[in-house]
Amino acid sequence: xxxxxxxxxxxxxxxxxxxxxxxxxxxxxxxxxxxxxxxxxxxxxxxxxxxxxxxxxxxxxxxxxxxxxxxxxxxxxxxxxxxxxxxxxxxxxxxxxxxxxxxxxxxxxxxxxxxxxxxxxxxxxxxxxxxxxxxxxxxxxxxxxxxxxxxxxxxxxxxxxxxxxxxxxxxxxxxxxxxxxxxxxxxxxxxxxxxxxxxxxxxxxxxxxxxxxxxxxxxxxxxxxxxxxxxxxxxxxxxxxxxxxxxxxxxxxxxxxxxxxxxxxxxxxxxxxxxxxxxxxxxxxxxxxxxxxxxxxxxxxxxxxxxxxxxxxxxxxxxxxxxxxxxxxxxxxxxxxxxxxxxxxxxxxxxxxxxxxxxxxxxxxxxxxxxxxxxxxxxxx
Numbered sequence: 001x002x003x004x005x006x007x008x009x010x011x012x013x014x015x016x017x018x019x020x021x022x023x024x025x026x027x028x029x030x031x032x033x034x035x036x037x038x039x040x041x042x043x044x045x046x047x048x049x050x051x052x053x054x055x056x057x058x059x060x061x062x063x064x065x066x067x068x069x070x071x072x073x074x075x076x077x078x079x080x081x082x083x084x085x086x087x088x089x090x091x092x093x094x095x096x097x098x099x100x101x102x103x104x105x106x107x108x109x110x111x112x113x114x115x116x117x118x119x120x121x122x123x124x125x126x127x128x129x130x131x132x133x134x135x136x137x138x139x140x141x142x143x144x145x146x147x148x149x150x151x152x153x154x155x156x157x158x159x160x161x162x163x164x165x166x167x168x169x170x171x172x173x174x175x176x177x178x179x180x181x182x183x184x185x186x187x188x189x190x191x192x193x194x195x196x197x198x199x200x201x202x203x204x205x206x207x208x209x210x211x212x213x214x215x216x217x218x219x220x221x222x223x224x225x226x227x228x229x230x231x232x233x234x235x236x237x238x239x240x241x242x243x244x245x246x247x248x249x250x251x252x253x254x255x256x257x258x259x260x261x262x263x264x265x266x267x268x269x270x271x272x273x274x275x276x277x278x279x280x281x282x283x284x285x286x287x288x289x290x291x292x293x294x295x296x297x298x299x300x301x302x303x304x305x306x307x308x309x310x311x312x313x314x315x316x317x318x319x320x321x322x323x324x325x326x327x328x329x330x331x332x333x334x335x336x337x338x339x340x341x342x343x344x345x346x347x348x349x350x351x352x353x354x355x356x357x358x359x360x361x362x363x364x365x366x367x368x369x370x371x372x373x374x375x376x377x378x379x380x381x
Contacts, residue, residue: 010076027082040359106165140159142340161341180258192226197266199268265282268284
């Protein structure tokens, strides 16, 4: 570390936003990036959008990107991630750098990280989710889960709200998103859009698409004015998901929150999009035929049978019926939002910048999120 400090000084005006999930900026990182550009245009922002690749060529390319990530980690003032990120976990960073985990999901639904019922195997288990200075969650209800999942003391888990939901309470932004998507997918105009957006099963190279829906049968059961749309998970090979029966298959890299803006009924399973969808107060159908299995691995933070909103079904016939009849329970949905989303004012990204980055005039002063103000046990040098 001493040699690194002498040869590679920290650039005090640089923020790095990094993810190993998608090759595009989206979710929490997207909204934080927008807030940085608006509130701190004086800062240099570096983007590391580098999904893991399988196969020899992909792994070699990923290795090269990791080396760049390790250098930026050691030479940047702030480093923000929304997923596990190898350079952070394998090597301690310097005290002058602040690393913040903002996670890519909202709330705490299914167990993850170190808090899954079936923990990850070695060697990954030895280094996964280490060396965070701070963790951001959406609300107090998620704080204990995030502390356990990320091996981070609860006092360093901050319920600031989720930046990714800012756009869902901004009517002007929503209108712009709707316009762009309707231009890209004119089939959605004047149709009742039923979006199927499931999660996946398994992990790593063994990830598989959910198989509980018969889209051909569902399409046959729905009226002609309903448009059945598929959005596969961005971390899943689209070729592994059958597309027969769907009227429209959207680009997997399309931001799910953008799609929610033009969706009338959401059909999913264990997706954290449930929390965001609640804000729109439109029908929700949960297709969970494997709930008992999922409760064992990876496990759930919430009791699906008593603490979830929406209508739970176990087969395609149940989905078809629920699409036509489901209606949100206003009181239950309001309580769900209050508990799991915290403050919903469209300013979570701004709070992040103020909390961890500060204003230009205060960047040299001690701030709650600054590396120089961390408790001694949080230092990594």
